Amino acid sequence: MGRLAGKVALVTGGRGGIGRAICARFETEGAVVYAADLSEAGSLAAPDGASRFVRVDVSDEDSVTATMAMVAEEQGRLDVLVNAAGIEIEKTIEETSLGEWNRSFAVNVTGTFLTSKHALPLMRKAAEDGVSASIINFGSYDGFIADPGLAAYCATKGAVHALTRAMACDHGPEGIRVNAICPGYIDTPMLQSFFTGDGSGGGGKSIGELQQAVRDVHPLRTYGTPEDIANLVTWLASDEARYASGQLWVLDGGLSAQVQQMRI
Amino acid sequence: MRLEGKRALVTGGRQGIGRAIVEAFLREGAEVVTCGRGGDPGDLPEGCGWVTADVSDPAQAAELVEACGALDVLVNNAGVQVEKTVVDSTDPDWELVIGANCRGVFNTCRAAIPVMRDGGAIVNIGSISGQQADPSMALYNASKAFVHGLTRSIAVDHGPKIRCNAICPGWINTGMLEAGFELAGDPAAARRDAIARHPVRRFGEPKDIAAMAVWLASDEAEFASGQLFTIDGGMTAASPLNPGMF
16 A cells, blocks of 8 residues: 555546545545545545545636645645546437537536646646656547447547647656546446436336346456546556556456457 | 465566566565576576476467466566568568467467466557557567457457456567667667657666556456557657657
8 A cells, every 4th residue: 555655636526436436545545635526525425535625617717727726735736637527418419409518528628628737837846856747537438439329428538538648748758647547337327327318228128137238248247346447547646657658548348359249 | 465365477587578577576475487488597586486488389388387377367478579571571580470479478378268267367468569560570560469469359258257458568678679779770869769759758667567567467457358558658649740859
């Protein structure tokens, strides 16, 4: 333990299904953790743990700069930024209103841009100490292949993947690494909502049957947990990953490794 | 001690990346056996096993795996490079490169998969060269694309019992890297050019790859399978017009 000892971390979406697992793990590894989200409760019951909650709307530049100013005053540096804030609208482009499209980009893409942009001065402070500062963005396996009825979401994740590479190239020489984690199917409220919403391709199946069908299509016969994602995010945040930058890290139980087919 | 209680076979552990993986695995509490075509180098850390074996030979690969007993982790690191284009490559070059890099990986996997413990992990050493071509490295580049494809097949066919992933190292400070620069008209200029193309402004060290191997071999990576994990200091994320070039 203690692999993030001495590091200051900010996790947007820190009260979401995956974000809270990241915050909990970062704390266990010795980091000072800011859980940044729209609300303290987030999408699940309030967690235990020592993360400091900070209210932020990542799509609002004033909200973002105020958050970074607060971290600057309290810590004077930022070693790790995790951009986990994201929304998912289950609609085709035809069903998506312009407002919904713009909102998806505002949170998933512009949010990543704003937090990263305004974190750079604090991350340079960490890098001055010889620290390998680390930004971890949230892409998705949906940035590579399209789940049905997730048009805006897929588009935003493709944008995050490309932005990740650009940021890695521009800021690598300053001692800042940038990567994107691309989860597959992870057991969170977002996934359960996908099972119950129109995008599930239901065809009269029960939720239990849908869940089992999804497990069966994975080479590892399971979908992932928030802790699985937290494990890789922790590695990427740690000094062991000093040579890892500019990459998309797919964690999906083997799902995208295969030519898709039913086992009949 | 992230690999406590695990038994690992790391092929090609005498030097370079393989040696760094052997040492990292031992530090993390694993029992380690390594191998190579020559005799025991005599300077391996205490407790590390050595088997003399040429993995490109199916019989030797099978004997090697059997000598290890029940494995939790297999790291296919043994590999060679030959700096030639297709036209200059000879039949012996084919046998050497395809033998070590392709057949060797296939041989050990075929022998080990049936006898690995549930939840076992295979880590193959691929390369960024398996996805983009290094000049004058035709057989090597192709052999690493083979490793990447085989990695996906093993993940698909042998999950959930086994996970299989590949690490794609970038330019790592080893003998192989030096040999590459010696090909250039001006090796010193070639090195400066290469450094400038890395967002992190340095080449990798074997321990950078070993750190990824530890994570992939550990239970933290339970949901990781069928993927390529690139450790290259940001190089392949960058276009050829990277700042610092002009």
